[in-house]
Amino acid sequence: MTESVNFVETIRKALNDAASGALLMPEELFFVGQDEVKRGRFVSNFEDRVAVVMHNRFQYMMPQPCLRQYDETCPFHDGALEPKETKTHYAWTLWSYDDSARRVGLWKPSQNTPIAQMLDLFELKETITDRDALFTKTGKGPKTTVRVKMWMDPEPFKGGEVATFTEAEILKILKKLIKKRTVEELRQPLEQRKEA
Numbered sequence: 001m002t003e004s005v006n007f008v009e010t011i012r013k014a015l016n017d018a019a020s021g022a023l024l025m026p027e028e029l030f031f032v033g034q035d036e037v038k039r040g041r042f043v044s045n046f047e048d049r050v051a052v053v054m055h056n057r058f059q060y061m062m063p064q065p066c067l068r069q070y071d072e073t074c075p076f077h078d079g080a081l082e083p084k085e086t087k088t089h090y091a092w093t094l095w096s097y098d099d100s101a102r103r104v105g106l107w108k109p110s111q112n113t114p115i116a117q118m119l120d121l122f123e124l125k126e127t128i129t130d131r132d133a134l135f136t137k138t139g140k141g142p143k144t145t146v147r148v149k150m151w152m153d154p155e156p157f158k159g160g161e162v163a164t165f166t167e168a169e170i171l172k173i174l175k176k177l178i179k180k181r182t183v184e185e186l187r188q189p190l191e192q193r194k195e196a
């Protein structure tokens with residue numbers, strides 16, 4: 001009986017994770033799951049970001065990098081998407097204690113991402129790399145919010161030498177998010193498409 005309940009919970013969690021995009025993400029991306037707390041450490045400072053142009057259409061297309069950054073033709077221009085569906089995101093290298101690996105933190109400036117809190121700390125201390133950071137995620141769908149808290153005292157990083165990802169490495173990682181789509185395909189919501 002207990003085993004059966006555990007199995008139900010396991011499957012339910014797996015389905016939730018899939019729905020929230022966790023299983024679609026390249027493992028190199030710093031991903032905070034629903035109601036999860038993750039501890040990280042920024043390796044790149046606030047200004048050492050890599051800018052990436054991302055396209056997305058809520059419920060129609062998961063965020064993916066613009067193909068022009070790979071010297072390919074991108075169909076999502078000239079009015080194919082609304083202006084709000086193309087946004088510059090910024091990537092930082094951080095160490096994930098939970099994964100014991102370096103990860104790419106990728107966010108756009110908005111009220112729902114940690115960037116405002118990172119900016120606050122940077123303006124106060126001129127660095128975001130001298131202390132650990134706690135990430136949390138709340139909400140669902142378009143209301144999903146990832147926050148970072150860096151109130152702890154500064155302390156040396158014990159994770160050893162961690163190199164920052166180069167722009168080329170970051171683009172290579174994000175390439176895994178690309179699903180080639182036509183503009184016509186974006187008229188059908190993801191949940192109605194078999195391949196989604």
Ligand SMILES: [Zn+2]
Pocket residue numbers: 055065066067068074075076077
């Ligand atoms: Zn594009």
